[in-house]
Amino acid sequence: MRQALFFCLLLATVARAKPTKTDLRSQIQPTVFAITMVMIHDVVNPPAASRFYTYCLLGAHEIAARNQKTIVAPTQLLRGLKPIEIGRKEPYDSQIAALYCILETGKLLLPSGYMLEEEETKLIDQLKKQKYSEQLIRSSVAVAQTVAKQVVAYAADDNYRNLSARQRYRPGKSDSTWYPTPPGYMEGIEPHWRTIRPMLIDSCSQFKPAPPVSFSKDTSSAFYRLTYQVYQVGNTLTDEQRMIASFWDCNPFAINTSGHMSIGFKKISPGGHWMSIVSLAAEKAQLSFEKAIMVHSLASITLMDAFISCWDEKYRSNRIRPETVINKYINVRWQPLLQTPPFPEYTSGHSVISTAVAEVLTYLLGDNFAFIDTTETLFELPERSFPSFRKAAEEAAISRLYGGIHYLDAIENGQAQGRAVGVFIINKLKKAGVEPVL
Known part of the structure; x- marks a missing residue:
């Protein structure tokens, strides 16, 4: 016995x-x-x-x-x-x-x-x-x-693989057209990204946003008010707003200059930041291996389609960045808190992709899924807490105004564009039988 x-x-x-x-x-x-x-x-x-x-x-x-x-x-x-x-x-x-x-x-x-x-x-x-x-x-x-x-x-x-053979971006001569910005004056990134095959959306232009506010030099115009808002906000930033802008900077290559010397700093991309959030959320939810892989995969697919949709609009409207307008018409010495990315302004990329993936993650993991985002600790920034994916996306979007790199209509219309992408993808997932994992 x-x-x-x-x-x-x-x-x-x-x-x-x-x-x-x-x-x-x-x-x-x-x-x-x-x-x-x-x-x-x-x-x-x-x-x-x-x-x-x-x-x-x-x-x-x-x-x-x-x-x-x-x-x-x-x-x-x-x-x-x-x-x-x-x-x-x-x-x-x-x-x-x-x-x-x-x-x-x-x-x-x-x-x-x-x-x-x-x-x-x-x-x-x-x-x-x-x-x-x-x-x-x-x-x-x-x-x-x-x-x-x-x-x-x-x-x-x-x-x-065909993108490298396409014609490079050439700045237009119009006052309203995007032009490379300091300090690197880098040429426009991926002007033909709209030609990439989408994953779940039907076409690059399926979610074409409302048109941007028209460019104007008139100080009483809607465009001037948008521009002055960026200028004014940039001059009166609180410590919290500075932190928010820095936390969601996500510029893969920022250039710092000192005299005649330029130093490049490599950082995580906007999509990389959200993929990190997905990993953090999957760990907190204690998802099974298979469910965690699926959530990572669906989030990445959403990001890819959201970028295709956003980039389609960026090089269609080809709108000038706030830094260029402010330096030319308001204050030649003004600089944004964040380095202006090397591509047209409208719509805000972070607003589009963050909102889209937040919608999909909300469907999969639920609303009010609180989490602590430690992504930027790698770059010596403190962690931030969010009560939901949507709230994180909202902060990512408004960070672009605090950073001085987007007008408010590019942010708000970018959020609407991203939400439309996200809802469409969710409906596709539902029809295919993808159910929430929590």
């Missing part, structure tokens, strides 16, 4: 020591962050960053859906995505495969993707320490590589 009891206890101990599928969910955040760090290294611009996040997570989403029937697969959501073949008959671990697929896809797509080889090695070493068999790891890695290649083939047809 004692021997039987000892044997049962021994089996129970072994069972507890054996890694379970939930053990690897804590690896999602560092794996996605590894992608972020390579993009920071490469100074990937905001629209392109959303694209890389989307494809890096696409294969992982597909693998997770194969293992969890309640997860709707990307092939059921995205147009033009052919059925993805796993290509393995022997047993494999879907969570290992999903994590490795994120890294493998990034390795194949990102300019400095080779840097992710080290992350792949670290992941395998960690799995071995957790007593996963080498055969299971090899099989899982093979699945990840097979899926990653198919995702990369799908990405190759989205028109991205």
